[in-house]
Amino acid sequence: MADPKGFLTTPRQDWPRRPVEERVRDWNEVYVPGALLPIISKQADRCMDCGVPFCHEACPLGNLIPEWNDLVSREDWRAAAERLHATNNFPEFTGRLCPAPCEAGCVLAINQPAVTIKNVECAIADRAWEEGFAPPAPPERLTGRTVAVIGSGPTGLAAAQQLTRAGHTVAVYERDDRIGGLMRYGIPEFKMEKRHLERRIEQMRAEGTKFRTSVTVGRDVDAAELRARYDAMVIATGATAWRELPVxxxxxxxxxxxxxxxxxxxxxxxxxxxxxxxxxxxxxxxxxxxxxxxxxxxxxxxxxxxxxxxxxxxxxxxxxxxxxxxxxxxxxxxxxxxxxxxxxxxxxxxxxxxxxxxxxxxxxxxxxxxxxxxxxxxxxxxxxxxxxxxxxxxxxxxxxxxxxxxxGFSGPDRGDGLIDRLGLALEPRGTIARDAGFATGVPGVFAAGDAARGQSLIVWAIAEGRAVAAAVDRHLSGGTTRLPAPIGPYDRPMTV
Missing domain, CATH: 3.50.50.60 (FAD/NAD(P)-binding domain)
Structure with a gap:
């Protein structure tokens, strides 16, 4: 705990937005460039380093929030980036797009404005890129096993990066012409400039992940034939079947x-x-x-x-x-x-x-x-x-x-034939059925993210990607894995 009185002496201060009249004339991110770093160390000082930090429980990734808050308050950005990336593959995405359930679970939020956890996260991630603290991390050796990941949203990308770093040869198949899923074509530029996405994709390419764009599995490529070419397959196509308004x-x-x-x-x-x-x-x-x-x-x-x-x-x-x-x-x-x-x-x-x-x-x-x-x-x-x-x-x-x-969305789209060709079972609400190990009823085929969980937050999507990667690695290696699994398929957000 860097400042024992920080939460008493320092008020909450968020990343300021650009003036409305200015920002609606362009598509750049809404925040004032460079205005976060001057305030973030004092904001990190507000973290109380609680003995039982509920911000951990509120975030499905299990982010080590008090640890990197303390490191930021001491301006040890390299160590902060290491602790942040230990649990989150893409903190620059979540720092911009997540509604921050961690802040709702901040102990300080019981009777005061919560710590600006999301802003601190974003500052660490951006500083890590600026200072070169996020280099590619290719595996030391290859396992010889291959994995196809269908879908390149946050779940698919997180699963692919984890499995690539574990030494497997991974190919990501995306039906659109660019990688990113809803982060690419669903999230407006003013919420997250796509340069952040491009940077991560290049990092993943340097690590060895292969990308196949403009390929609709089930239509352009037969799903069963693709499954036969790989040792495992991860379905992470998202929940793209939109709800209608029958009036x-x-x-x-x-x-x-x-x-x-x-x-x-x-x-x-x-x-x-x-x-x-x-x-x-x-x-x-x-x-x-x-x-x-x-x-x-x-x-x-x-x-x-x-x-x-x-x-x-x-x-x-x-x-x-x-x-x-x-x-x-x-x-x-x-x-x-x-x-x-x-x-x-x-x-x-x-x-x-x-x-x-x-x-x-x-x-x-x-x-x-x-x-x-x-x-x-x-x-x-x-x-x-x-x-x-x-x-x-x-x-x-x-x-x-x-x-x-x-x-909103009700589940994965069945129009491409992927689900039917593989013979995947569905839950009553339309999502892909899976067991406690993220496995579908088809040998070697796993399902994760919104396609199986249902529409959810980006932190849950990344957590699903990390968890399914551990399940796939365990399947390919004969029962063991060193990859973390932050959640199970039946875990849900805290509710009353």
């Missing part, structure tokens, strides 16, 4: 899934397109869904120059303080949080009809209506109570030229 008018033009919209904006940033064919420029946009994907659509539409943007959330507006009875510490509470996109929408007043920032809470979509050409023009909604029952007399309509459905 009258859904068939109208101009209503799209969020994951039809977001990848096009990312392709503009990649230089593939001059402009998105689904651009929100000059259009009245309504986003159905109150989660992070909806917020990503919001920030994207604002940058594209939408005439208005409104986000609908079926849940009531949460409070700003934890409900100690319903969601006691150290669980992750549902609170009213102001993301960068919501801050932008609030300051720019993109949604005049919204309750707060751009959101309408306790709002349920009834139907869509369109014009004579079959294009959507209005979304009709009603307020709902806690049981999602319509409240009489609260119906109204919003102008809508572009509607984006951000309702």
């Amino acid at each position: 009258p008018g859904r068939e109208l033009a101009g209503i799209h899934q969020a994951m039809e919209y977001l990848p096009l904006a990312n392709r503009v940033c990649e230089g593939d397109l001059e402009s998105s064919p689904l651009s929100a420029a000059g259009r009245h946009v309504v986003i159905v869904g109150g989660g992070d994907t909806g917020a990503d659509c919001l920030g994207t539409a604002v940058r594209e120059g939408a005439a208005s943007v409104t986000q609908l959330d079926i849940y009531a507006r949460p409070g700003t303080e934890r409900d100690d009875d319903a969601e006691p510490w150290p669980t992750y509470p549902k609170l009213y949080r102001l993301s960068a996109a919501h801050e932008e929408a609030r300051d720019l007043r993109t949604a005049p009809a919204a309750d707060a920032d751009a959101r309408l809470f306790a709002a349920s979509t009834l139907r869509f209506t369109g014009d004579a050409d079959g294009h959507v023009r209005s979304l009709h909604l009603v307020e709902v109570d806690a049981g999602r029952r319509p409240v009489p007399g609260t119906g109204r309509a919003l102008p809508a030229d572009l509607v984006l459905l951000a309702l």
Whole structure:
């Protein structure tokens, strides 16, 4: 514990964001460049180095948070990077994209603002790259065993890196033209610039991982034949089967899934397109869904120059303080949080009809209506109570030229034939069935990440990748492994 009184003398200070008017004119990350390092050592001083650090338990990766907080407070960046990378393959991703359940579990958060764990993590990761503390770590020898990893999201990449470093020859198959999965084409550039992803991919290439892009296993390559070519296979395709909104008018033009919209904006940033064919420029946009994907659509539409943007959330507006009875510490509470996109929408007043920032809470979509050409023009909604029952007399309509459905995902997409060709069993909710060792019913085939767990956070995805790598290594080596397994397939976040 670097400063025994740090949590008493130093207030919480987060990484400052760039001014709204400036950042909505570009696609760069929303934070002030270089503004994190000057404040982070004092923020790390706030860590109390608890005897029982619940931040460990709240994070499925088991990050050694008090240890690297202490090292950062002493400005021992090399040692901090070593402790951080001991449990997390991609801390620069989680430091930018994770909602930080570790901070909800911080002991200081019982009665004070939590330690800025996520910011400290990001600072360590960025400093590690700047100082050369994250060199490639190729294996000393090869085992002669081969593994195919299907999917290059955080689960697939973590599994591939762990198995490559263990000495196995690993090939990652990705259906898109670039590696990264949803981190590449689902996460907007303003949340994580893709240079961070490219840097890790190059590190993995230098370690020996092979990448095969523009290959849809099950369609371009027969899944059973591919399985026969490798000693083991990891299915990490994610949960890409999006949920639908079966209401009258859904068939109208101009209503799209969020994951039809977001990848096009990312392709503009990649230089593939001059402009998105689904651009929100000059259009009245309504986003159905109150989660992070909806917020990503919001920030994207604002940058594209939408005439208005409104986000609908079926849940009531949460409070700003934890409900100690319903969601006691150290669980992750549902609170009213102001993301960068919501801050932008609030300051720019993109949604005049919204309750707060751009959101309408306790709002349920009834139907869509369109014009004579079959294009959507209005979304009709009603307020709902806690049981999602319509409240009489609260119906109204919003102008809508572009509607984006951000309702989450139900499981892996079966359209490519991968699941059926391999004969994989599914759980009732649509995810891939597996046993306590991440193994499916098909010999040598393992399943991990959202494809098997269901839609989850990036920290759970990376933890799944690390854990399935240990299971595969054990399978290939005859029952032993030196790889860590931070979670089991049936572990879940802390709840009441």
